[in-house]
Each structure stands twice: as C-alpha cells, then as structure tokens.
Amino acid sequence: MDDVHLKRLVWRSRRGLLELDLQLERFVAEVLPTLDDAALAEFENVLLLPDNDFLDYLNGKADCPDERLKPMLARIRGAQQ
Amino acid sequence: MAIPVRKFDAVIVGAGGAGLRAALQLSEAGLKTAVLSKVFPTRSHTVAAQGGVSASLGNSEPDHWHWHMYDTVKGSDWLGDQDAIEFMCREAPNVVVELEHFGMPFDRNSDGTIYQRPFGGHMSNFGEKPVRRACAAADRTGHAMLHALYQRNVRANTQFFVEWMALDLVRDTDGNVQGVVAMEMETSDIYVFQAKATLFATGGAGRIFASSTNAFINTGDGLGIAARAGIPLEDMEFWQFHPTGVAGAGVLITEGVRGEGGILRNAQGERFMERYAPNAKDLASRDVVSRAMVTEINEGRGCGPNKDHVLLDITHLDPEVIMSKLPGIREISIKFAGVDPIKAPIPVVPTCHYQMGGIPTNYKGEVVVDGKPVSGFYAAGEVACASVHGANRLGTNSLLDLLVFGKSSGNSMIDFIKAAPKDLPELNTADVDRSVARVDRLNNQKNGSNVHEARAAMQRTMQAHCGVFRFKDMLAQGVEKILEVEQMVKTTEIADKSKVFNTARIEALELENLIEVAKATMISANARTESRGAHVRDDAADTPERPNGRDDQNWLKHTLWHREGNRLDYKPVNMNPLTVETIALKTRSY
Known part of the structure; x- marks a missing residue:
C-alpha cells in the first residue's frame, strides 16, 4: 500500500466520537505502521463502519455481524491493553 | 500564484446536523450548494448526541411551546435572547415532524406517534412539574439524524467536498462575505469557494480544554476563521462542564456512580465532599461537586504527578454491584484510565462538554455585527450564538438548535441569493x-x-x-x-x-x-x-441582592470579544419575544 493510502487511513481515524478517537490514537501510532497490505485493507473496511456500531463492537456491547472485520476489531481492542 | 476558484450559489462549511439541514433547504430550492467537511458527514460530532431533541408535541401529556420557552430562558439564566428562544421553541414541533418525514427512526408510542421521555429541566406550566418533551431514536439520536439528513441531501444533489478544511473567509472591501479559502487534504491544494452566501456550521471548540468530551475534530475552525476576519465572538466565557470525566481522556463517568456510593477523594485520600456539603456529601448537586473538586486541585490537594485531578473511589463497593449496577464504568476506567475501579480509584476531573457562545447571529441565522447583518454570512449550530442557550444550555436543545437554525439560515440564504445579482462579483484577492x-x-x-x-x-x-x-x-x-x-x-x-x-x-x-x-x-x-x-x-458570591452571584444590574448583557487588540464590548440581551410577553427576571433555582 502506498504512502498516500496509509496517510489517508491515519486521517480517517479521526471520528465523530471521542471514545473512538482515543482508542484509534494508540492503534494508529503503535500498530498501523507494522501492518501489511492485507491488514491495512481490513483496517480500511473497519473505518467504514458507522461510529456507533464501531464503538459498540470495540466495547463488546454488540457483536459485529461481519465476520471479516472481527480480527481487526480484536487487534484495535488489543492495542488498548 | 493564481488560486483556482470554484463558484456556487451557497457554500456551507461543516456537515454536522446544522450544515446538513441548511444544505437540504438550499439544494431542494434548486440552488447550487457546496458542503465542505473535514470528515465524512455522518462522522461529524453530532453523532455523539444521545439524549434527544425537544419539541412540545404533547404526545404523552399536554405541553406547549411557551412552557418550553420558559424552561429555555430559565436554563439560560436569562442571558438567552427571547426572540430567538421563542422562534426556536415554536418551530420545534415543525422541524421534528419534518425530520420524521425525512425518515428519522424516532422511538414511537403504540399509537404510532413519536414517543417522548422526560429530561432534566423540561417542565409543564412554567416550571410546575416535569413533562415528557424529548424525542429520541434509542441512544442514537444524533447518528440517526445525520443519516436521515445526509441521505436526503444526496438525493437533492448537494455537492459534498469531503476531507476539505476551510482556512479563511474572503470579504470584499465593504466587509461583504464572498466565500472561503479551503484546502483539499489529499493534495494540500488551496482553492477559493466563491458563493453568494456562506454558512458556517463548524461546531464547537471543546478541544481548548485539557479535559473535554469533544471529538478531536472539534477545533472551532469557524470561530478562528471568523475572528481572523474581524467578526467578534459572543459570550465565549460560557461552557457547559460535566463534573466527572476520566482525567487525561475526557470520557464521562456517569453521575450514577456517586449515586451507587462512589466517593471523591483528594491526594491525601480525604473524602473532601464532607467539608463542602456535610449532608449531601458526594451526592451534592453538580455545581457544588464541580466547585469542590476544582477547589481541592487549586489548593494543591490534587492527585497525580501534576496534581491536576481527584479520585473517584468505588473500591469499597461489592464487585457484583459494580458489574450489575454500573455496567461500562469498569471498562471505561480500564480502557481510558488504565485502572480497574474494583482495585483502585478512577482519576476524574470536571470535563468540558458544550460551548454556549459563538459567532453572533439573529434567529434568521444571519451573522450580526454592530446591529447589522454581515452581507452574505450566516452561522448555525454550536458555532453560532443566536443566542438561545445564553449562560447555560437546556438538555436536548442542542439538536433542536441544529434543526431550527440550520433550516432558518437556509431560508435566509435562499432569499438573499435570489435577490443577489446573477453574476458573482470580483473576488477580493487580498x-x-x-x-x-x-x-x-x-x-x-x-x-x-x-x-x-x-x-x-x-x-x-x-x-x-x-x-x-x-x-x-x-x-x-x-x-x-x-x-x-x-x-x-x-x-x-x-x-x-x-x-x-x-x-x-x-x-x-x-x-x-x-x-x-x-x-x-x-x-x-x-x-x-x-x-x-x-x-x-x-x-x-451568593448574596440576597445577587442570588447565586448573578448581577443583573451590571451584567445582563452579551460579551463581544474582538480579536484586534483583544477588545471587549457588550450588547444588550433581547428581552422582547416575538409575540408573547417578556419572561421576567427571576432567581434561577431547580
């Protein structure tokens, strides 16, 4: 994935909900630079989630119906510990 | 270097509730409308609004816009302009029903009408008893509102410029607004968006504080731009705070934690609320608790390396109670404070939530300076000060503000654009x-x-x-x-x-x-x-002559801060509603 694409994902990690900004801040700083292209594509798909759903999945308040997104959601969750 | 110019009838900066509502009005009137947004519209901070939107629909019990108006004036501590407040409360049922027709999935009663729930400060019959006035879509009212408005805008052919940041206002030598300079984030290229009418709907600036519930995007762009362009900012000293946000993060810890037995402690471990409120202690009102917390920090008894917060202790509660009665609190604390509240207290600090002041406007959404509208310039939503919130905002009036003043500014812009010369004037390149x-x-x-x-x-x-x-x-x-x-x-x-x-x-x-x-x-x-x-x-201080420290004789007026020389001047509060009698000054007590 090229630099343009990566930097766009960094910006798109700015969200409408503070709780998402905070959780993505650490992930973007620490994990994003280590991801391979396949993982970056997964992250890009996760960023398309509506903010409320995204937060509910991260908080375990709801189960993400899309199995393909679950591994990346778990990695974002893992970056908070 | 020549900067490219894009031309529109209307340009709107910000794609939250107010910007989208205004854009809809303009696009449906057939005007060429551009909306600039730093983020995708449905990820604007409006998405964070959960509580609901108030309107005196009276679906559950009798209600009246005049009672809603009274509650709003009282909530504003009489600093709100009564013409704008009357306008907003009268319009509320219309804009809510309109939103329902746009596809907003409001919670419903069994008879199909919009379900309404009680909310702090909503009263019937001029403060007599609580009334159900808040309309909501589960706990996702803001989210649902953005989606309904965005879909409708797409249908109406509003042109969205997503991931664009407005930089500055363009005004001609007479001060008339000609549009904005903006940057495309993907390229850092700079363009001028020239338009007959320009609306700012950029939201608040809660990120000026170390502890804020606001998303990172809430950087007050419209306010900074307006100030640099010589527009004063009104009543900026008024910000709503919540007493307990996680220190360093801003995520709120519900006040229910104190209700379940949570205790506030200072650096010495002292339960300091006993000194400030010997009877109510940690269950004292929001104002009293906030004041006590800040006093402790200010007098050097704050916690942490910077002594900048206090602790909310629930370690004495049964872990079962924490799990069952306070769901989510443990997770918030672990995630954002790195602390398991079953084992250690949560660092908390009063946290900024909402900006009451902003760009001075009237209830038509026109930006007003020196008593006159600034030609071609409009503002709506949290960035604007109409002023309906005055010195404090009534819960659920922020979403209402977006809808009512988004629509009214859109209508004002339509009239202005239709009366303007067909061709755009020469741009002030300075x-x-x-x-x-x-x-x-x-x-x-x-x-x-x-x-x-x-x-x-x-x-x-x-x-x-x-x-x-x-x-x-x-x-x-x-x-x-x-x-x-x-x-x-x-x-x-x-x-x-x-x-x-x-x-x-x-x-x-x-x-x-x-x-x-x-x-x-x-x-x-x-x-x-x-x-x-x-x-x-x-x-x-609170004295018989000045209850709660309010000084109507000297301070019943709006502040106007001018960037040039940091000059302050003042303008009177409009105490004259549009059709009803003035809601007379009274001590504000609940």
Whole structure:
C-alpha cells in the first residue's frame, strides 16, 4: 500500500466520537505502521463502519455481524491493553 | 500564484446536523450548494448526541411551546435572547415532524406517534412539574439524524467536498462575505469557494480544554476563521462542564456512580465532599461537586504527578454491584484510565462538554455585527450564538438548535441569493493572499515551536485557569498565560512538509483556530465579574441582592470579544419575544 493510502487511513481515524478517537490514537501510532497490505485493507473496511456500531463492537456491547472485520476489531481492542 | 476558484450559489462549511439541514433547504430550492467537511458527514460530532431533541408535541401529556420557552430562558439564566428562544421553541414541533418525514427512526408510542421521555429541566406550566418533551431514536439520536439528513441531501444533489478544511473567509472591501479559502487534504491544494452566501456550521471548540468530551475534530475552525476576519465572538466565557470525566481522556463517568456510593477523594485520600456539603456529601448537586473538586486541585490537594485531578473511589463497593449496577464504568476506567475501579480509584476531573457562545447571529441565522447583518454570512449550530442557550444550555436543545437554525439560515440564504445579482462579483484577492501566506508561514517556519506542546500548554492553561469554577486571581494570570501560548502558536513548525494527507499540517492549522477561541474565552471570563449559568466565580458570591452571584444590574448583557487588540464590548440581551410577553427576571433555582 502506498504512502498516500496509509496517510489517508491515519486521517480517517479521526471520528465523530471521542471514545473512538482515543482508542484509534494508540492503534494508529503503535500498530498501523507494522501492518501489511492485507491488514491495512481490513483496517480500511473497519473505518467504514458507522461510529456507533464501531464503538459498540470495540466495547463488546454488540457483536459485529461481519465476520471479516472481527480480527481487526480484536487487534484495535488489543492495542488498548 | 493564481488560486483556482470554484463558484456556487451557497457554500456551507461543516456537515454536522446544522450544515446538513441548511444544505437540504438550499439544494431542494434548486440552488447550487457546496458542503465542505473535514470528515465524512455522518462522522461529524453530532453523532455523539444521545439524549434527544425537544419539541412540545404533547404526545404523552399536554405541553406547549411557551412552557418550553420558559424552561429555555430559565436554563439560560436569562442571558438567552427571547426572540430567538421563542422562534426556536415554536418551530420545534415543525422541524421534528419534518425530520420524521425525512425518515428519522424516532422511538414511537403504540399509537404510532413519536414517543417522548422526560429530561432534566423540561417542565409543564412554567416550571410546575416535569413533562415528557424529548424525542429520541434509542441512544442514537444524533447518528440517526445525520443519516436521515445526509441521505436526503444526496438525493437533492448537494455537492459534498469531503476531507476539505476551510482556512479563511474572503470579504470584499465593504466587509461583504464572498466565500472561503479551503484546502483539499489529499493534495494540500488551496482553492477559493466563491458563493453568494456562506454558512458556517463548524461546531464547537471543546478541544481548548485539557479535559473535554469533544471529538478531536472539534477545533472551532469557524470561530478562528471568523475572528481572523474581524467578526467578534459572543459570550465565549460560557461552557457547559460535566463534573466527572476520566482525567487525561475526557470520557464521562456517569453521575450514577456517586449515586451507587462512589466517593471523591483528594491526594491525601480525604473524602473532601464532607467539608463542602456535610449532608449531601458526594451526592451534592453538580455545581457544588464541580466547585469542590476544582477547589481541592487549586489548593494543591490534587492527585497525580501534576496534581491536576481527584479520585473517584468505588473500591469499597461489592464487585457484583459494580458489574450489575454500573455496567461500562469498569471498562471505561480500564480502557481510558488504565485502572480497574474494583482495585483502585478512577482519576476524574470536571470535563468540558458544550460551548454556549459563538459567532453572533439573529434567529434568521444571519451573522450580526454592530446591529447589522454581515452581507452574505450566516452561522448555525454550536458555532453560532443566536443566542438561545445564553449562560447555560437546556438538555436536548442542542439538536433542536441544529434543526431550527440550520433550516432558518437556509431560508435566509435562499432569499438573499435570489435577490443577489446573477453574476458573482470580483473576488477580493487580498484576503486570499493573506490566507495563503498563513499556510506558507507554517510550511517555511524554522526553529519554531512544537504543535503538540503548544496545544498542550493551551489546554492546561484553559483547564487550570478557566475551568468549571473560576477564581479571580487565576483568571487574571490565565490571561497573561494564554497570550504567552499565543506567541508559541504564532511560530509553530512542522517537520513533515509533505502534501498528501499531512495530519501534522492540519493539526497546526486547527491549533491556530483553537487559540482564538481560548483567548476569547479567557479574556471574556476574566472581565465578567459575576456568576451566571455556567460561568461561576469565587468572587461573585451568593448574596440576597445577587442570588447565586448573578448581577443583573451590571451584567445582563452579551460579551463581544474582538480579536484586534483583544477588545471587549457588550450588547444588550433581547428581552422582547416575538409575540408573547417578556419572561421576567427571576432567581434561577431547580
């Protein structure tokens, strides 16, 4: 994935909900630079989630119906510990 | 270098509730409308609004817009303009029903009407007893509102410019607004969006404080731009705070935690609320708790390396109770404070939530300076000060504000655009050049200050000197300090000079907007020597002549901060509603 694409994902990690900004801040700083292209594509798909759903999945308040997104959601969750 | 110009009938900056509502009005009237947004519209901060939108529909029990108006005036501590408040409360049922027709999935009663729930401060019959006035879509009212409005805008052919940041206003030599200079984030290319009418709907600037519930995007861009263009900012000393946000993060800890037995402690482990409220202790009202927390921090009994917060202790509660009665709190604390509240207390601090002040407008959404509309310039939503919230906002009136004033400003713009000459006038390139020079300064700065350090210095200064409870001496020092921070902001330097999605450049430009809001807030707060609504000072005490420290004789007026020379002037509160009698001054008590 090229630099343009990566930097766009960094910006798109700015969200409408503070709780998402905070959780993505650490992930973007620490994990994003280590991801391979396949993982970056997964992250890009996760960023398309509506903010409320995204937060509910991260908080375990709801189960993400899309199995393909679950591994990346778990990695974002893992970056908070 | 010639800057490319894109031409529209209307340009709107910001795609939250107010911007989308206004855009819809304009696009459905067949006008060529551009909406600029830093983020995808449905990820605007409106998405965070959960509580609902108020309207006196009376679906569950009798209600009346006049009662809603009374509650709003009282909530504003009589600083709200009564013409704008009457307009908003009368329009509320119309805009809510309209939104329902746009596809908003409101919660419903069994008879199909919109379900309404009770909410703090909503009363029937002029403050007599609670009434159900809040309309909601589960706990996702803001989210559902954005989606309904966005879909409708797509259908109406509104042109969205997503991931664009507005930089500066363009005004002609007579002060008429001609549009905005904006930057495309993907390329850092700068364009002018020229239009017959320009609306700012950029939201609030809660990020001026160290502890804020606001998303990172809430950097007061419209306020900074307006201030640089010579537009004063109104009533910026008034900010709504919540007593307990996680220190360093801003995520709220519900007040229910204290209801379940949570205890506030200072650095010595002392249960300090016993001294401030011997009977109610930790269950004292929000104002009393906030004041006590800030006093403890201010007197050196705060916790942590910077002694800048207190602790909320629930370690004595049965873990079963924490799990069952306070779901989510444990997770928030672990995630955002790194603390398991079953084992250790949660660091908390009063946290900024909502900005009551803003760009001065009337109820038509026209920006008003020196008693006259600024030709071609409009503002709506949290960035604007109509003023319906006055010194404090009534819950659920923020979403209502978006809908009512988004629509009314859209209508005002339609009338203005239709009356304007067909061809756009010649552009004032001096303003464009100034904006480009501002970005060039940042790009070429050497030996400058660090953006993150300057922002942190601003946030710490605002939090410590101009927070939920304010001290005379701290405010005076705060003015000096924030002017020092301003000098840092003037020389910010970015290491990354690249063009593509350069988040560092965007953050530096956002900081130039935040600092204007910070100065306006500190200087306005320092000057207002009374307590009113959300602005509470230690030297404006509760006396029989001045209940709660409110001084109507000297301070029943709106502050106007001018960037040039940090000058303040004042304008009277409009106490004359449109059709009903004045809601007369009274002590505000609940």
